Every structure is written in C-alpha cells, then in structure tokens.
Amino acid sequence: MPLDQAEAIVLRTYNFGEQDKIVVFFSREKGILRGIAKGARKFGNRFGSSLEPMSSVRVFYYEKERKDLVTINSCDLLRSFFDLQRDLRTSFTLSYFAELVEEFVPARTREDLLFRLLLSILETLDLKGDLGFLSRYFEAWLLKINGFLPDLKRCKKCRLSLTGGGWLSAKKDGAYCADCAPLKKEGVPPEVGFFLGWAKKNPPPKAGDILPFSPAELESVRKTLQTILIFHLEKEPKTLAFIK
Numbered sequence: 037m038p039l040d041q042a043e044a045i046v047l048r049t050y051n052f053g054e055q056d057k058i059v060v061f062f063s064r065e066k067g068i069l070r071g072i073a074k075g076a077r078k079f080g081n082r083f084g085s086s087l088e089p090m091s092s093v094r095v096f097y098y099e100k101e102r103k104d105l106v107t108i109n110s111c112d113l114l115r116s117f118f119d120l121q122r123d124l125r126t127s128f129t130l131s132y133f134a135e136l137v138e139e140f141v142p143a144r145t146r147e148d149l150l151f152r153l154l155l156s157i158l159e160t161l162d163l164k165g166d167l168g169f170l171s172r173y174f175e176a177w178l179l180k181i182n183g184f185l186p187d188l189k190r191c192k193k194c195r196l197s198l199t200g201g202g203w204l205s206a207k208k209d210g211a212y213c214a215d216c217a218p219l220k221k222e223g224v225p226p227e228v229g230f231f232l233g234w235a236k237k238n239p240p241p242k243a244g245d246i247l248p249f250s251p252a253e254l255e256s257v258r259k260t261l262q263t264i265l266i267f268h269l270e271k272e273p274k275t276l277a278f279i280k
C-alpha cells in the first residue's frame with residue numbers, strides 16, 4: 037500500500053475500541069477524510085498533541101480500497117490552535133465551525149477555498165480577532181462557497197434596492213420588498229446586505245481593527261445567516277445550542 041499524505045485541519049476525534057481513535061480531518065486536497073489512529077489513546081503515543089481539535093497538520097495515511105476509513109500512519113503538527121480552546125465560548129464556536137464543515141463538505145473532494153477560509157479564521161482568532169464578527173464572517177463565506185448565499189440587497193422580484201430592509205423568501209434564496217413579499221415572516225434588516233457586501237471585499241478583521249458593524253447589527257446578521265444555514269441543513273446544528 038502506498039503512503040498518502042494531505043494537509044489538513046483536525047475537526048474532531050472520538051474513541052474507538054480500547055486504544056484507538058477515529059479522527060475526522062478536513063483536508064485541503066480531499067475534503068473530509070476519516071481515519072483510524074491506532075493506539076492514539078495509549079499514554080505517550082506517537083500522535084502527541086497533533087490530533088487535538090483544530091490542529092493544522094500534515095497527515096500520512098494508507099488508503100484501503102472500498103473502505104471509508106483510512107489508516108493513519110503519522111501526523112505532523114504544523115500549527116497548534118490549542119490555546120484557543122482555553123476559552124469556553126471560543127471552544128464551543130470552533131466545534132460549531134467543525135460541525136458546519138463536516139455537514140457541508142462532501143468526502144473526497146478538493147475544497148481549497150473553504151480550507152483557506154477556516155485556516156485564516158483560526159489564525160485571526162489566534163491574533164485575538166473578534167469571535168462574534170469572525171463567526172458571522174465564517175458563516176457568510178461558507179454559504180457563499182456552497183452557492184447558498186442570496187443577494188439580500190435587492191428585491192428578488194422587482195429588483196428594488198432593499199436599503200430599508202426586506203423579507204426573506206421561503207426558500208431562503210433571496211429577499212422581497214414589502215410590496216412583493218408573499219409572507220412577512222423573517223425580516224432582513226439592511227445591515228445584513230451591507231455586511232455581506234463588506235465580507236466579500238475584505239479579509240477577516242484582526243484585533244485592533246475598528247469593526248465596521250455594531251454588536252446589534254451583527255446580531256441581525258447572525259439571525260439571518262443561521263436561518264439560511266438551518267434551512268439548507270434541514271436541521272439545527274447540534275453545537276449551536278452551546279453558543280446561543
């Protein structure tokens with residue numbers, strides 16, 4: 037069997053049998069990759085801290101034909117984001133990101149853009165970037181990369197500019213003005229469209245950068261983006277309950 041390798045971020049691990057772990061990786065080259073790390077629960081095992089959630093790693097593995105799980109041979113730690121886990125809210129938020137990636141990324145497909153997004157969010161958080169702002173930034177880009185981010189700046193039907201706000205469509209693929217909205221259930225305040233326009237053009241803000249949106253505006257953005265995410269997932273992410 038040839039030894040394969042991939043640059044990856046560890047999304048999560050869970051115990052398997054007496055001594056092993058199953059590791060879910062998000063790899064730059066192959067999307068979601070699930071592997072078995074034999075002996076990873078033994079004291080002083082060869083994996084060290086490389087399997088901690090959100091570690092940036094280079095993983096070496098063997099792939100068996102017709103098997104979903106690869107066998108992990110070794111894992112080199114490229115960058116640890118372990119310090120981020122010390123803050124409970126950050127830690128829960130990272131689990132939420134991991135769940136979203138696992139849900140949205142198909143197995144064995146290259147997802148370079150999303151991979152770079154997650155890595156850049158981790159690096160920015162490590163530089164004490166704003167957790168709430170970066171969460172909205174991540175959600176917006178995750179939707180955009182998957183083709184689920186609607187144009188919320190103009191009415192889907194009459195193209196009227198929604199600078200005064202609008203109403204989210206039933207299939208979450210756009211927003212309507214007050215005249216065109218068939219039902220006025222989920223309001224989209226204008227700041228949501230402004231935020232999405234901003235996020236498209238700017239890198240994630242670092243610590244010390246002046247944030248162009250207030251906490252109240254970011255709260256509107258959160259509501260709309262999570263409504264769209266939940267619609268496409270057809271369920272609420274399990275990890276969302278911890279960060280509400």
Ligand SMILES: [Zn+2]
Nearest residue numbers: 191194213216
């Ligand atoms: Zn309209």
